[in-house]
Amino acid sequence: MFANNENKMQTLETREDRGRAIAEKDGQIKRIDDNTYKVKSQSRDKFYNVRNTEIGWRCNCPDHESRGVKCKHIFAVEFSFKLREQVKKSVVIQPVTISDCIFCHSINLKKNGIRHNKSGDIQRFECLDCHRTFSINIGFERMKHNPKAVTTAMQLYFSGESLRNTQKSLKFIGVEVSYQTISNWIEKYTLLMKQYVDKLQPNVGTTWRADEVFVKFSGNMKYLFALMDDETRYWIAQEVADTKFKHDAQGLFKP
Numbered sequence: 001m002f003a004n005n006e007n008k009m010q011t012l013e014t015r016e017d018r019g020r021a022i023a024e025k026d027g028q029i030k031r032i033d034d035n036t037y038k039v040k041s042q043s044r045d046k047f048y049n050v051r052n053t054e055i056g057w058r059c060n061c062p063d064h065e066s067r068g069v070k071c072k073h074i075f076a077v078e079f080s081f082k083l084r085e086q087v088k089k090s091v092v093i094q095p096v097t098i099s100d101c102i103f104c105h106s107i108n109l110k111k112n113g114i115r116h117n118k119s120g121d122i123q124r125f126e127c128l129d130c131h132r133t134f135s136i137n138i139g140f141e142r143m144k145h146n147p148k149a150v151t152t153a154m155q156l157y158f159s160g161e162s163l164r165n166t167q168k169s170l171k172f173i174g175v176e177v178s179y180q181t182i183s184n185w186i187e188k189y190t191l192l193m194k195q196y197v198d199k200l201q202p203n204v205g206t207t208w209r210a211d212e213v214f215v216k217f218s219g220n221m222k223y224l225f226a227l228m229d230d231e232t233r234y235w236i237a238q239e240v241a242d243t244k245f246k247h248d249a250q251g252l253f254k255p
Contacts, residue, residue, distance in 0.1 A: 015063075018042070019075020029080050031174065037080070039073040050077045083172050101127035102134050149175045153182045154189060204229040208236060215240075 022028045022039065030038040035052040041061070048061040050073050057074045058064070064071040100107050104127060112126035112133050124135045149170065156166045163179040170177060207230040215224050223243060227236045 015070065015072045016075050018072040019077075020079050022072060022076035023079035023083070026168070029076060031080070031171075037077045039076050042072075048073050050074055080172065083169075098123075098125055101125075101130060101132070103127065103132050104130040106130065149177070150185050150189070153177075153185055157182065157186055203232070204234055204236065205231040207231065 022042070028040045030047065032038065037050045038047040039050055039059075040047050048059055050057060050059045052058075057070075057077065059071050059073045061071050061073055063069060064074065098109065101109060106127050106129040108128040109125050110128060112124045115124050115135055124133055126133045152173070152175070153166050153170060156169050157163065161169065163182050166182050167177065167179045170182075209228050209230050210225070211228075212223060212225045215222055223241045225239045225241065227238070228234065229236055
């Protein structure tokens with residue numbers, strides 16, 4: 001009796017392990033909606049239907065229909081579902097807020113209708129002091145995908161995920177894009193952010209910290225010199241050199 005129970009437990013663990021392996025491979029699971037999935041068979045050239053019903057997940061594979069057990073395809077869908085929920089929780093998208101007039105910088109604003117265009121609806125504002133109206137170009141105009149998809153990709157990538165892992169994470173929340181598209185987004189919006197950051201006037205303290213470290217660029221070892229504000233941790237300046245001993249890092253302190 002004990003041996004039978006142990007064999008059943010080992011079989012269950014095997015199905016769970018196989019389901020996890022399916023979920024971790026590309027192209028094995030097709031999400032139709034939150035309650036309907038198609039999971040590729042591991043032995044045949046076909047997909048099984050996995051549906052969420054009132055009595056739980058159901059699959060039309062022989063293992064589930066004939067034995068009534070929780071098959072590897074259901075395990076795979078559950079792992080995929082959990083991963084998608086984890087991605088949603090890890091992504092925090094802050095809304096764009098308008099605090100002052102772009103002309104006179106007054107904070108005395110009111111909403112003044114919606115401007116409609118091909119890329120979506122954009123809120124217009126009216127300044128009650130200078131009486132001019134304006135809307136804010138946030139950089140997502142004329143984009144095929146919505147701003148949340150773009151900002152989610154940016155956040156995942158700059159949190160340390162690779163392009164391909166970012167692509168997989170977006171797929172879990174229903175966004176189908178190539179890793180090359182994600183690379184194009186990063187190139188475009190980092191350039192926009194650089195133009196914005198270059199105009200910032202940081203409020204730094206009187207004590208700065210300088211440090212250096214070896215880093216590898218395209219297989220070549222380089223030396224990075226960096227300057228940071230001690231109080232705010234603002235990254236003030238940086239220089240990259242081939243060696244530590246022959247490079248003059250005094251340029252970090254020049255305006």
